[in-house]
Amino acid sequence: MIQKLSPSERDAALATLPDWRLNDAQDAIHRVFRFKDFSEAFGFMARVALLAEAQDHHPEWQNVYNRVEIKLTTHDAKGLSARDVRLARSIDALLGG
Numbered sequence: 001m002i003q004k005l006s007p008s009e010r011d012a013a014l015a016t017l018p019d020w021r022l023n024d025a026q027d028a029i030h031r032v033f034r035f036k037d038f039s040e041a042f043g044f045m046a047r048v049a050l051l052a053e054a055q056d057h058h059p060e061w062q063n064v065y066n067r068v069e070i071k072l073t074t075h076d077a078k079g080l081s082a083r084d085v086r087l088a089r090s091i092d093a094l095l096g097g
């Protein structure tokens with residue numbers, strides 16, 4: 001069973017993810033990415049999809065033209081887990097962050 005992060009674990013993880021914001025209501029983290037155009041945004045989504053599939057952990061996301069919004073939470077844990085933090089770090093690494 002995947003364990004939900006404790007409040008202190010969550011706070012420590014968020015300190016290492018400065019571009020991600022906590023969504024308390026859903027116990028999730030959220031980030032908005034902006035690109036030059038749709039093609040760049042879609043290419044980014046394709047790379048994220050490969051990461052997500054490799055980690056067997058899939059984001060909730062939305063794309064409108066050059067903007068991609070990603071929300072990470074672990075439904076099986078009913079909140080934020082280490083899997084979300086790992087995927088967020090992998091996504092940031094795609095952009096050199």
